[in-house]
Amino acid sequence: MSVILNIGIILSFFLGILLFSKKNKVLTDNILSLWLATIGIHLTGYFLNLEGYWERYPHLIGITTPIPLLYGPFLYLYLVYSTQNSHQLKSLDYLHFVPAVLSYLYMLPFYFSYSAYEKVAVDKGLVDDYSVFSTILLVGFIVSGLVYSIISYRKLHQRKNLLLDNFSYENRISLSWLRYSILAIAFVFIMAALVSIFREGLGFSFPFNADILFYSIIVGFVVFIGYSGIRQQDLFSNNLKSGHELVNAESGYKKSGLKEDIAVIKHRELLRVMENEKPYINPKLTLSELSHRLEMSPNNMSQLINQYEQVNFYDFVNKYRVEEFIRRANSNTNFSLLAHALDSGFNSKSAFNSVFKKLKSETPSQYLAKRKD
Structure with a gap:
């Protein structure tokens, strides 16, 4: 499993840097680059936990805990700006990241005030300081992943109609990889919901580390979206003049x-x-x-x-x-x-x-x- 995680971590940062340094890059390249870097940090956190570094260095505990709240927003914003000739996010777009920011703010006392011994006790469930918060956060992960998957799928349908209303050819920008990305994220969070119900709600003990399933899928996801995202063309390059907006025939x-x-x-x-x-x-x-x-x-x-x-x-x-x-x-x-x-x-x-x-x-x-x- 460590080998798979290492591959995922290296690819996440490598593809993120590759996208960020891409010639004639657009806003969607920056979004995808930041998303891949975030995934790299998330995978690194789990790798350190799996290899026992959290026990040796307890102050690492929880540093990546709120990150799953970012997956849905990144996917949604990528879809939104793939059909808009914009160079930066709008002010309201940053609201999508508020849950993750609030989670980190709530955990500030844990990061900076708890001793190493207290952090280990919280992580092992020996004290209840963050037990309610952990439950709320787990539910938030699942709800966020599923809700963003649904609204992203609807946005993908709108994007397809927008392309058909403006272009006479289909394969300028492939929609399949985005559809698979949405389904992959939904699948990860559905699995997380099922595992949580069995493990936390019903007290079922899995004969294997169920978390490995999630992270293995995430590694495959990194390879897929990194490769697909780099290959994409910008809707507004070549034939469309700068500043031109696509026409939606429905409105x-x-x-x-x-x-x-x-x-x-x-x-x-x-x-x-x-x-x-x-x-x-x-x-x-x-x-x-x-x-x-x-x-x-x-x-x-x-x-x-x-x-x-x-x-x-x-x-x-x-x-x-x-x-x-x-x-x-x-x-x-x-x-x-x-x-x-x-x-x-x-x-x-x-x-x-x-x-x-x-x-x-x-x-x-x-x-x-x-x-x-």
Whole structure:
């Protein structure tokens, strides 16, 4: 177990430093970097306890106790700022860290006033000075982890919709790793709840150190989020100008102020541009670029697509790409299906197959075979 913990500790700090020194880093890189460093400190605290350092150096006892209260807030803030072009946290965001800060403040007498002997007595449960606080803190860990997992999952769903409303391609930023991260955190805290119920509530004695399960999962979590986080691109790089905010079709166009008569004209112009100029051939086409092409605001463009086409931007653009692919595949059989797909604006085979099956209810080869019969 010590080897696993050492790997987790080294990776936590190494990946944290790597993210912090990343070129063209954004706020989410800093959040993830700080989160990884916090996990490294947490793992170090457990390692010192496991190796008996708390008994030899009692003043180390409890230094990492409130840290689990930080896991949920870091995950939530990462999700929030992954779709905002911000360079620093808002004042209210720091409220998420209040429970952890208050816990440390409450433990100040323990850290600075208790003797080494008294700290050991508290840790072994020989005195009841912090017994109630420990119970409250344990419940707080579990509630915090589960609540933040739920609201983060909802935020992830909103983020997915936001991407589909602004980008014509799916894999600019992967959502899968965030979904797995949320589920992993929820799993850790659910396990903590079950172990606590059996161990503390029912007096069940596990034949092994149950805490090792949590920390092993956390080590795997470090490897996963560190690797995935470093690979992520920023939503606001490349095609989006600095200061540009993403448009949420569910609410963004409601205040766009686009009059109906103008909307009808602009909608016709949009369809003409899509048919004649084929901007969808650009695999990196965004709502911002298309709206600029028609001299409209992104909000107004979003209104046109959602009200008149009844789809999001992603589906609207890819509908044209699928039809372009069908035309190319039928007129020229010398090229592979993937070559036609890439020439039609798709940027990957997986995205092409997924979109095609969604729109046509069958694979590209099945669809084309039926048309030849």
